[in-house]
Amino acid sequence: MTTTAVEVRDLTVAYKDKPVLWSVDMQAPSGALMAIVGPNGAGKTTLIKAILGLVRPLAGQALIYGKPYSKQRHLVAYVPQRSSVDWDFPTSVLDVVMMGRYGALGWLKRPGSAERRAALDALDKVGMVDFAERQIGQLSGGQQQRVFLARALVQNAEVYLMDEPFQGVDATTERAIVRLLQELRSQGKTVLVVHHDLQTVPEYFDWVMMLNVRRIACGPVSEVFTEQSLRATYGGKIAFLNGDGVGEIQDGYRTALSQPVL
Amino acid sequence: MSLAHIEIQMIAALVATACALPGVFLVLRRMAMMSDAISHTVLLGIVLAFFLTKSLTSPLLIVGAALTGVLTVSLVELLTRTQLVREDAAIGLVFPALFSIAILLITRFAGNVHLDVDAVLLGELAFAPFNRIQIFGVDAGPAGLYVSGGILVLNVLFIAIFYKELKLATFDPALAAALGFAPGVLHYAFMTLVSVTAVGAFDAVGSVLVVAFMIAPPAAAYLLADRLSHMLIYAAAIGVLSAVSGYWLAYALDASIAGSMATMAGAIFLACYLFAPTRGVMTQRRPVKT
Amino acid sequence: MDIGQLFHNLFFDYTLRTVALGAALLGVVSGALGAFAVLRRQSLLGDAISHAALPGIVIAFLLTRSREPVVFLLGALAAGWAATLSIAAITRTTRIKDDSALGLVLSIFFGFGLMLLTFAQKLSDARQAGLDKFLFGQAATLLQSDVVAMAAVGALALGTTLLFWKEFKLLTFDADYAASLGYPVRTLDVLLTTLLVVAIVIGLQTVGVVLMSAMLVAPAAAARQWTNRLETMVGLSGLFGALAGVSGALISSAMEKTPTGPVIVLCISALVLVSLLFAPARGIVWRWLRNLRNRRRVRTAHLRP
Ligand SMILES: Nc1ncnc2c1ncn2[C@@H]1O[C@H](COP(=O)(O)OP(=O)(O)O)[C@@H](O)[C@H]1O
Numbered sequence: 001m002t003t004t005a006v007e008v009r010d011l012t013v014a015y016k017d018k019p020v021l022w023s024v025d026m027q028a029p030s031g032a033l034m035a036i037v038g039p040n041g042a043g044k045t046t047l048i049k050a051i052l053g054l055v056r057p058l059a060g061q062a063l064i065y066g067k068p069y070s071k072q073r074h075l076v077a078y079v080p081q082r083s084s085v086d087w088d089f090p091t092s093v094l095d096v097v098m099m100g101r102y103g104a105l106g107w108l109k110r111p112g113s114a115e116r117r118a119a120l121d122a123l124d125k126v127g128m129v130d131f132a133e134r135q136i137g138q139l140s141g142g143q144q145q146r147v148f149l150a151r152a153l154v155q156n157a158e159v160y161l162m163d164e165p166f167q168g169v170d171a172t173t174e175r176a177i178v179r180l181l182q183e184l185r186s187q188g189k190t191v192l193v194v195h196h197d198l199q200t201v202p203e204y205f206d207w208v209m210m211l212n213v214r215r216i217a218c219g220p221v222s223e224v225f226t227e228q229s230l231r232a233t234y235g236g237k238i239a240f241l242n243g244d245g246v247g248e249i250q251d252g253y254r255t256a257l258s259q260p261v262l
Numbered sequence: 263m264s265l266a267h268i269e270i271q272m273i274a275a276l277v278a279t280a281c282a283l284p285g286v287f288l289v290l291r292r293m294a295m296m297s298d299a300i301s302h303t304v305l306l307g308i309v310l311a312f313f314l315t316k317s318l319t320s321p322l323l324i325v326g327a328a329l330t331g332v333l334t335v336s337l338v339e340l341l342t343r344t345q346l347v348r349e350d351a352a353i354g355l356v357f358p359a360l361f362s363i364a365i366l367l368i369t370r371f372a373g374n375v376h377l378d379v380d381a382v383l384l385g386e387l388a389f390a391p392f393n394r395i396q397i398f399g400v401d402a403g404p405a406g407l408y409v410s411g412g413i414l415v416l417n418v419l420f421i422a423i424f425y426k427e428l429k430l431a432t433f434d435p436a437l438a439a440a441l442g443f444a445p446g447v448l449h450y451a452f453m454t455l456v457s458v459t460a461v462g463a464f465d466a467v468g469s470v471l472v473v474a475f476m477i478a479p480p481a482a483a484y485l486l487a488d489r490l491s492h493m494l495i496y497a498a499a500i501g502v503l504s505a506v507s508g509y510w511l512a513y514a515l516d517a518s519i520a521g522s523m524a525t526m527a528g529a530i531f532l533a534c535y536l537f538a539p540t541r542g543v544m545t546q547r548r549p550v551k552t
Numbered sequence: 553m554d555i556g557q558l559f560h561n562l563f564f565d566y567t568l569r570t571v572a573l574g575a576a577l578l579g580v581v582s583g584a585l586g587a588f589a590v591l592r593r594q595s596l597l598g599d600a601i602s603h604a605a606l607p608g609i610v611i612a613f614l615l616t617r618s619r620e621p622v623v624f625l626l627g628a629l630a631a632g633w634a635a636t637l638s639i640a641a642i643t644r645t646t647r648i649k650d651d652s653a654l655g656l657v658l659s660i661f662f663g664f665g666l667m668l669l670t671f672a673q674k675l676s677d678a679r680q681a682g683l684d685k686f687l688f689g690q691a692a693t694l695l696q697s698d699v700v701a702m703a704a705v706g707a708l709a710l711g712t713t714l715l716f717w718k719e720f721k722l723l724t725f726d727a728d729y730a731a732s733l734g735y736p737v738r739t740l741d742v743l744l745t746t747l748l749v750v751a752i753v754i755g756l757q758t759v760g761v762v763l764m765s766a767m768l769v770a771p772a773a774a775a776r777q778w779t780n781r782l783e784t785m786v787g788l789s790g791l792f793g794a795l796a797g798v799s800g801a802l803i804s805s806a807m808e809k810t811p812t813g814p815v816i817v818l819c820i821s822a823l824v825l826v827s828l829l830f831a832p833a834r835g836i837v838w839r840w841l842r843n844l845r846n847r848r849r850v851r852t853a854h855l856r857p
């Protein structure tokens with residue numbers, strides 16, 4: 001029997017007058033590796049931020065293992081979009097990864113050798129241990145993404161929320177990251193990933209949430225990742241699917257998706 | 263070197279350090295121009311507190327100034343949040359309005375009092391040694407030394423205590439919020455500190471030099487450092503160096519002390535801009551960004 | 553003093569007429585050019601340039617020993633350019649962001665000017681060097697000849713803006729696109745910045761350095777609320793600037809011990825406040841009412857199963 005790790009009920013978020021999420025429901029069972037897909041501006045980032053209490057919803061709520069996020073902070077790790085921070089910031093890779101322990105440390109307590117060891121461990125897992133003392137601006141995009149991933153790993157959470165961790169990442173790094181995600185799943189962790197490449201959804205993930213302001217579909221990939229729901233998510237005019245399954249999405253699809261759809 | 267020389271340099275060095283430390287975070291948080299705004303608007307707080315207390319030495323002046331500093335920050339944020347104007351425009355709207363109110367109040371109602379607008383802008387470091395503190399009838403040194411020392415201690419304590427939180431909230435405010443570190447509260451506490459620093463400092467060096475001390479040394483340090491702690495140390499050192507060398511430049515030229523210190527801060531920045539290891543324009547290895 | 557008397561003076565009292573005309577001119581020019589600055593996210597560039605003008609003015613004076621406005625204008629222009637170029641160079645070649653570059657250039661240039669000024673006059677006290685006038689302006693000392701000079705330079709600036717209207721519009725809207733069309737973006741940029749410096753120098757004598765930035769930002773911010781068209785915005789911005797200039801001059805002449813500059817700034821700030829609150833479509837009050845209605849609609853929509 002599985003419990004629900006992340007549950008979103010009737011969530012409505014608006015910036016100014018414009019609703020960005022409209023009455024969205026979502027359930028991610030414990031141990032799921034879930035992709036959140038949808039066109040640009042669909043509200044994927046907003047959904048993650050709302051789960052984390054970073055934006056205030058107009059209505060509805062998000063629960064982590066049945067309780068509001070503010071009570072379950074220690075269970076959740078967050079990987080923001082890479083572009084959300086200033087990589088010129090004067091700090092080292094190791095330091096950024098140690099920030100993942102700050103939540104457990106709480107106010108005023110300083111990170112010490114235990115945090116340092118945990119951070120080095122996490123860096124080792126993402127293959128970045130040799131870069132520990134580098135200033136963060138001297139990394140490639142893929143390396144920066146792996147640092148963020150290490151920072152989330154070091155939080156030792158139950159639920160991982162990741163916003164576009166594959167953005168600007170080369171194929172080797174992408175596979176390495178996917179292996180890490182699958183390892184997390186095998187440890188019973190729940191991982192929610194905002195994802196852009198529809199082609200790889202069935203290969204990487206077992207659950208999918210399809211979002212375009214409203215929830216289009218949410219469930220096991222094999223059941224809900226269908227041509228019909230893709231059309232509903234991205235608008236009919238750009239979906240080209242082969243008859244024999246969603247895994248065989250043609251190239252035209254990817255180029256079409258790189259354009260803003262809304 | 264007479265006592266007055268030493269005292270002026272000590273005050274200037276303390277002020278420079280006290281400004282450089284929060285300045286590092288202003289530069290990293292992209293709020294440098296907020297120091298320009300605050301260093302002007304605190305005048306309003308001082309004027310209002312002066313009307314309340316009828317005294318120019320009351321500690322309430324600092325409280326008033328700190329409150330208007332925070333008011334400035336919140337007004338700018340309020341305006342920006344309406345999304346009707348951008349943040350830079352909001353700053354450009356708020357501080358001239360508040361500063362104008364302050365000037366009008368001074369010229370209309372406090373004309374006979376020694377509340378001098380130019381002094382606020384330009385500072386009176388040269389006269390600092392004349393305003394002395396007496397304890398039990400014994401001379402205990404210039405008041406400016408205590409004020410600047412006080413704000414320096416305040417800044418060092420705040421940054422030392424909240425170092426981890428400030429670092430996280432500056433680098434990644436979203437993560438800070440998600441981890442429950444209340445970046446908003448920290449932000450306002452920090453901006454209060456900046457306001458208090460601005461008041462304490464501009465009494466000695468004037469508001470324009472407050473901006474120079476808050477931004478030039480941290481900006482130069484930003485070109486030298488790859489660690490936050492190093493950046494803080496370099497910024498403080500560059501601040502002290504600008505203060506002391508600026509003092510002697512003013513002495514040699516018989517020119518404004520505040521102006522000469524700002525000039526030296528600029529010269530040191532220029533040197534870092536050109537010759538900083540790896541990041542200087544002349545030493546950069548990687549091609550220049552276009 | 554009653555209102556009728558005030559308006560009588562506006563036309564027949566030399567000082568008031570001169571000040572009001574000067575303030576109106578300043579308002580039109582800085583309002584119109586400020587609109588471009590605000591749209592190009594350079595709201596605070598005006599603040600930096602007006603502070604940075606000081607060393608230019610002092611050096612111009614030292615070189616020529618003349619107090620002619622033209623000399624000051626050229627000095628300020630050169631320093632304004634140097635400041636703008638420094639800001640651009642710093643942000644382009646280092647990791648320093650534009651807010652720091654602005655604050656840095658503003659305070660360093662101004663401090664340098666202060667040092668030069670006091671050195672040149674062999675006074676370690678800047679106040680005796682007539683710096684107040686530069687800092688806060690002295691509208692009351694405006695002469696008819698000053699106003700004529702302001703009008704001539706202002707007309708030149710506005711005329712140039714009209715001449716390059718299409719180019720400036722494109723530059724403001726999308727500089728990269730303008731470059732791709734083959735426009736000399738750099739030259740246009742320098743030209744527009746030069747005009748901005750001219751507007752600033754025109755205003756310095758009336759409102760002074762500290763408040764000059766408000767004359768660039770505020771009329772534009774107010775005008776932006778009423779329209780989405782660049783043409784209308786620039787015109788409205790100039791109009792608002794002039795309106796604030798004249799009313800500021802009137803109010804400060806009607807009350808004793810009220811310096812003109814701050815009153816003008818408060819007038820334009822009041823205009824901004826009214827625009828932000830009540831402008832049709834964008835106004836905060838209307839939006840607030842709309843939001844209230846929306847919220848109610850969302851609530852009721854959610855109540856239904
Ligand atoms: N802070 C904000 N203020 C106003 N609108 C916003 C803000 N953040 C996002 N939006 C708007 O909300 C919509 C959804 O944004 P986002 O959640 O980032 O989409 P996604 O991550 O799916 O691309 C977009 O139309 C975006 O313009």
Ligand SMILES: [Mg+2]
Pocket residue numbers: 044045046081163
């Ligand atoms: Mg997004």
